[in-house]
Amino acid sequence: MADFHLLTTDWYRQNHRDLPWRNTNDPYKIWLSEVILQQTRVAQGLSYYEKFVRNYPTLESLASAEEQQVLKDWQGLGYYSRARNLHFAAKQIMIEFKGNFPSSFMELKKVKGIGNYTAAAIASFAFKESVAVVDGNVYRVLSRCFDLSTPIDTTAGVKEFQELAQHLIHPAHPDIHNQAIMELGALICTPKNPECNECPINSICLAKQNKTIENRPVKSKKTKVRQRYFHYLIEDSRDLHLTKRSGKDIWQNMFEFPLIESSNEIEFQLKHDELSNLSVYHSEQITHLLSHQKLNVIFYHIPKIREEYDGREVHKIPLERLSEYPVPKIIENYIERIIRQRK
Numbered sequence: 001m002a003d004f005h006l007l008t009t010d011w012y013r014q015n016h017r018d019l020p021w022r023n024t025n026d027p028y029k030i031w032l033s034e035v036i037l038q039q040t041r042v043a044q045g046l047s048y049y050e051k052f053v054r055n056y057p058t059l060e061s062l063a064s065a066e067e068q069q070v071l072k073d074w075q076g077l078g079y080y081s082r083a084r085n086l087h088f089a090a091k092q093i094m095i096e097f098k099g100n101f102p103s104s105f106m107e108l109k110k111v112k113g114i115g116n117y118t119a120a121a122i123a124s125f126a127f128k129e130s131v132a133v134v135d136g137n138v139y140r141v142l143s144r145c146f147d148l149s150t151p152i153d154t155t156a157g158v159k160e161f162q163e164l165a166q167h168l169i170h171p172a173h174p175d176i177h178n179q180a181i182m183e184l185g186a187l188i189c190t191p192k193n194p195e196c197n198e199c200p201i202n203s204i205c206l207a208k209q210n211k212t213i214e215n216r217p218v219k220s221k222k223t224k225v226r227q228r229y230f231h232y233l234i235e236d237s238r239d240l241h242l243t244k245r246s247g248k249d250i251w252q253n254m255f256e257f258p259l260i261e262s263s264n265e266i267e268f269q270l271k272h273d274e275l276s277n278l279s280v281y282h283s284e285q286i287t288h289l290l291s292h293q294k295l296n297v298i299f300y301h302i303p304k305i306r307e308e309y310d311g312r313e314v315h316k317i318p319l320e321r322l323s324e325y326p327v328p329k330i331i332e333n334y335i336e337r338i339i340r341q342r343k
Contacts, residue, residue: 003204004145005170005177011200012180015187017042021049022179027101027126028059034121035086035113039079039291042186048077060099063090071254071326078329079291080251085113105131116162124174132165133178134158137185142168143217144189147206151220223292229268230297232257232331234339235305236280240319242327243312250290255325257299258309268296275300283338288330299334 016022019042021033032052036045051073056062062070067087074083089112093101102108104127108119116134123129132138139152142161150157170177188195194213196202207213234257235241242255260275262268276282279300288295307314317325322335 007200008180016183030125034118063094075326089113103127124178130171130174132169134165137182139217141185141189144207145205151218153219226293228295229262231260232299234301236301240317241305241314251328255327
């Protein structure tokens with residue numbers, strides 16, 4: 001166990017990436033980085049981190065911002081509930097904690113959107129609390145090093161890996177210890193084609209010895225992907241006509257073209273036949289992948305848009321004011337690729 005800590009932290013000190021959130025003890029900036037990097041590669045998340053630090057340099061500035069602007073700044077990063085929770089949590093900390101960022105693992109978990117992983121990251125990186133971080137990288141490194149076959153997506157697996165990670169942590173250097181395992185998983189012990197010959201713990205890696213690296217970590221179930229079928233309606237005019245999404249669904253509080261959603265592929269094709277006869281132009285079918293959803297989308301340019309669709313008001317917006325409105329990536333791409341060229 002001591003070898004594990006020494007080997008990983010010695011490697012980390014010599015090989016870690018120089019990232020801005022690693023050069024600060026400010027819990028607000030560490031929190032920003034952790035939320036942004038959930039489900040996001042560092043290469044993509046870095047520019048968003050820099051944008052948020054620039055536009056919202058303090059917790060108070062984020063809390064006082066309008067949600068629509070926060071969503072606009074988040075645009076293109078996906079998983080927009082992260083942005084809404086980030087904004088809500090900033091206001092919560094200003095009110096319930098009087099603007100003082102919670103400084104312990106248990107206090108951090110009282111904040112909306114902060115679960116075990118994020119709380120452990122902030123507590124160990126900013127406040128040096130001896131609590132283990134367990135994310136996808138950590139699961140992979142531990143499952144391979146100790147050749148663990150317990151599925152990581154089960155209650156038993158979560159408990160086993162959390163206990164092991166906590167047992168391994170060095171109480172004097174919890175921040176470096178946690179960062180080292182995560183960095184090792186990101187750079188060396190990757191999901192496919194890991195660099196085992198370059199790995200600092202290859203001498204104690206049981207999965208390497210047992211030739212089970214390709215089978216670690218184990219998951220018990222496959223993620224089911226939901227198929228959805230979208231028909232977007234665009235008025236063939238100089239202005240954009242957008243509606244605001246609401247409810248507990250994807251892209252909540254963001255703007256999109258008026259939408260007709262079909263419930264299945266047959267209904268989608270029938271509606272397409274109907275709308276294509278009414279449109280002056282329609283796109284090819286576009287596939288847009290989300291984490292657990294596959295969107296099948298066609299855009300239709302029609303002569304006139306009603307003032308309301310499916311109970312949602314239609315907002316008439318000049319194209320040059322689009323920068324004020326947060327829109328999903330597929331809408332942004334279509335506007336840039338097709339609409340701006342046609343106007």
